Amino acid sequence: MESLRPGDPPEIGGYRLLARLGEGGMGEVFLARTASGRPLALKTVHRELSRDPDFADRFAREIRANDRVRSPWTVSVVDFSAPGSSPQWLATEYVAAPSLGEWVHRHGPLTEPALRSLARELLAALMAVRAAGVVHRDIKPGNVLLGRERPFLIDFGIARAVHDPRHTRTGAVIGTPGFLAPEQATGAVAEAPADVFSLAAVLVHAATGRSPFLADGEEPALPALLYRIVHDEPALGGVPEGLRSLLGECLAKEPQERPTADEVLAGVGGAAGGEWSGVLPPALIAEASRREAELGRILAASEPLAMPMPMPMPMPMPMPVAVPVPVAVPVPVSVPMPPPAPPAAFAATPPLSSVLPARPRRVPWVPGAAVGAAALVVAATLVIKMPWSGGGGGGRDGSATPSASPSASALSPSWVGTWTGTGPGTPDADGVSRARTGEFSVTVTLNAGSVGDLVGRQVSEVKETGTGRNLGCTEALELRQTSGDRAVFGAVTSHPTDPAATFDCPSGNLYVLTLAEPDRLKLEVEGAQSAGAPEALTRSG
Structure with missing residues (x-):
């Protein structure tokens, strides 16, 4: 989290901006607040992308994909920009927690109890994603947040409906190198087995500190890395023996040879929920407390936007609430x-x-x-x-x-x-x-x-x-x-x-x-x- 920069707007969509959470090729992510003090992760899209009709359609699909996946392990969409707005934006819950990638980089691999618990929680998340008819397609350490109560799977930015391959262009590599499935590396349409492959690669990273297709400290060129994913066997040294064979099955080259998330969960043993907070390293608990305290100070020091009360309007007829869950965005929220x-x-x-x-x-x-x-x-x-x-x-x-x-x-x-x-x-x-x-x-x-x-x-x-x-x-x-x-x-x-x-x-x-x-x-x-x-x-x- 860093301070706002000169030139950053004070608000977007009526939500006060408080700090910067990150930026990438698509846009920027801000910490924002509602008028009542609820923190949000507000993701904006670069204006030049917003002007592209194809991208506008993609962004609308992203919102729908986020909002369809609702579970304890994802974050929910709170609000988003109207069609044609510039810039386009999406606001979700904010989780004050480090990502798995950030944590492993700073503190090293997880212990085996924490690794097994993480596997169970993320597999339950993946089952919820599949039940919603969505494929995430970008499961990576940076999209897993290590919350105090449970981990969260976030950023469905390139998620697509399972039975809607029209929006995944053949020949385009969609995903994050080092964690994508072979079918993604070759530009084919990736479905649910691709998420199982990527999740297994993430668990190898959590256990060893590296991708299953990279050596420690290695940074090969993209073509070489994609070749390894498609042709080479994964390196599983350092993965606990009880999980090595199971994760190897998940990393099979052919999608039909991989087990489903349900089968992997049965292989890991146990059930999600109730164990996570008990296996967290003390340093992670301390880090979560520090982030929560920092968030509290920022919210306490901020002021809501001064907005006039609306003129009285006739009350509309009530509409039933649709059951959609959660939603997710790159930097989620839920401050336990x-x-x-x-x-x-x-x-x-x-x-x-x-x-x-x-x-x-x-x-x-x-x-x-x-x-x-x-x-x-x-x-x-x-x-x-x-x-x-x-x-x-x-x-x-x-x-x-x-x-x-x-x-x-x-x-x-x-x-x-x-x-x-x-x-x-x-x-x-x-x-x-x-x-x-x-x-x-x-x-x-x-x-x-x-x-x-x-x-x-x-x-x-x-x-x-x-x-x-x-x-x-x-x-x-x-x-x-x-x-x-x-x-x-x-x-x-x-x-x-x-x-x-x-x-x-x-x-x-x-x-x-x-x-x-x-x-x-x-x-x-x-x-x-x-x-x-x-x-x-x-x-x-």
Whole structure:
């Protein structure tokens, strides 16, 4: 992360720019913030590329590919530029964590326990990518972030739909040398087996500090490297013996000879989720803490854009939220913070659900519960991954603008009561990247109070089909801001609704709600709806 340079714009798309995260051939990546203090990775495209109609189509496909892949191991698209904008841009969640490439370069290969855990987590991510009908096509150490809670697979910049080879030009090398599959090296259309090959090459790098087709410190010319990938056997010296044969199978020259991600996961043994944080080296935990603290200081020192409150408009009819997950961008986000101890009087709250009005081009993040041996259980809640950082200001992210009036600091009596809603759940989910569930009920109770007070409780009930497990969560809600018919709530505690459950619920969720009608609440754009959750909450008491 580096400071903004002279000439950098103060904002893009209504989001304040705070620092530079990187740049490449396509454009630049900035750390940005929403009006309520949520950090974003905002990726811009060079203006000359934006003027190219073919590139504009490719960028639109990138956004769609990012937004189709939604899982615990990817980051979500928050916003993006309108068609024809210059420059074009894409904003996603930001993860304050080093990449695998950066970490190995500075600290050397991972230990075998960390390597095996990384393999399980990334294979679960790859299964989610495949389930969404997408091929990543650029899995490399720089596109794996070593988050504190789990690793993230990011940057679907050259991802393509599995059954849409029209957009991969034959004869063009797409991917990163040293980690691409032989079919990519020869310019053929790469499908799911190419991602298995690249992931295996990344795991060899994590175990040895080099690509399986390079010697230590070697930098051959591109043609020589591509020749090795197509014709030479991989060098697997230094890979733990228990993984060497399995990764060798993944690095087979012919795509049909490689195992699937599911088969590789079975070969590694164990399941994703629950182990990662326990095998991280202490230095990596310290590095994550340092980055999180730095991000906190930058956010605390920044100011939201001064934007006027919009003129009152007739409230549009609610539209159901599409279930799309996550999204990803080169430098993701999700800054995990230690959850506060739950107060005895509050058993925490989960998913608020309602409608996302906002700009029609924005697609909300829809987290789902992941189950099965290869997946991580994720609580069924609406999730904003950054805890509230303070700061007022109204903006496109749906945050409220605080008023100088004393009455603006208290929740209006019209909000007090019990609000309920029932959604269909996810009966058609794959049961791997998202849990298959029945009806999804949400109950929110709000009481009178002022900003800073615990004013409510949210309880969700959603049962997994087959096992009957309740994947809902309960959260205690603190009032953060209020202005007219809009209020911002932060979840200060969160735990499973079922006391016997063993999964963890997300912490620090943020909800921006509008009292659309006297008896109906809806969720604004600084929030998201869990898959299968109710589209609206109505007053029930």
